[in-house]
Amino acid sequence: MSETIDKTPRTNRRGFIQWSLLGLLSAWFLASLNMIVQFLIPPARSHKSKDLSIPLTQIPPGTSTVVNYKGSPVIVVNSDLGVAAFDAACTHLGCVVKWLPEQQNFYCPCHAGKFDQTGKVISGPPPEPLHPVKVEVVNDNIVFL
Numbered sequence: 001m002s003e004t005i006d007k008t009p010r011t012n013r014r015g016f017i018q019w020s021l022l023g024l025l026s027a028w029f030l031a032s033l034n035m036i037v038q039f040l041i042p043p044a045r046s047h048k049s050k051d052l053s054i055p056l057t058q059i060p061p062g063t064s065t066v067v068n069y070k071g072s073p074v075i076v077v078n079s080d081l082g083v084a085a086f087d088a089a090c091t092h093l094g095c096v097v098k099w100l101p102e103q104q105n106f107y108c109p110c111h112a113g114k115f116d117q118t119g120k121v122i123s124g125p126p127p128e129p130l131h132p133v134k135v136e137v138v139n140d141n142i143v144f145l
Helices: 013-040
Strands: 053-055 064-069 072-079 082-087 098-100 105-108 113-115 121-123 135-138 141-144
Touching: 082 135, 082 141
Parallel strands: none
Antiparallel strands: 053 141, 064 072, 072 082, 098 105, 105 113, 113 121, 135 141
8 A cells, every 4th residue: 555645835834933033134134225215216296386475574684584485495594795595504514593683694503604695615624605596576575586
């Protein structure tokens, strides 16, 4: 009499550990790949095309304010040169700059970068001046163009 041989695979301890390790490594690889792809492809920005205007009385001479314009922070300053607006992101590493009214200049708190009233670099590591944003004073309102 011949014996029937059972050809169904059995899962032993070694096989279970190997499959578990393969599953964990696969999950880790896919999660890492997902993070890399999300880093390389920036999210879509929603640009709302509505006009932005600020009453001039909200920014007395010598002061500033930061507003959100087209999805980015913009610093609006009322200095002795008049009203001006700049992208508030420092050109070094993107930190939000502050207006120092007593010194009449912009200051980046991250690495001590300084910019004059026109946005030009005075000192520090920023490689280029602040990027201007077009504004105009119309009927005592600061209008973004």
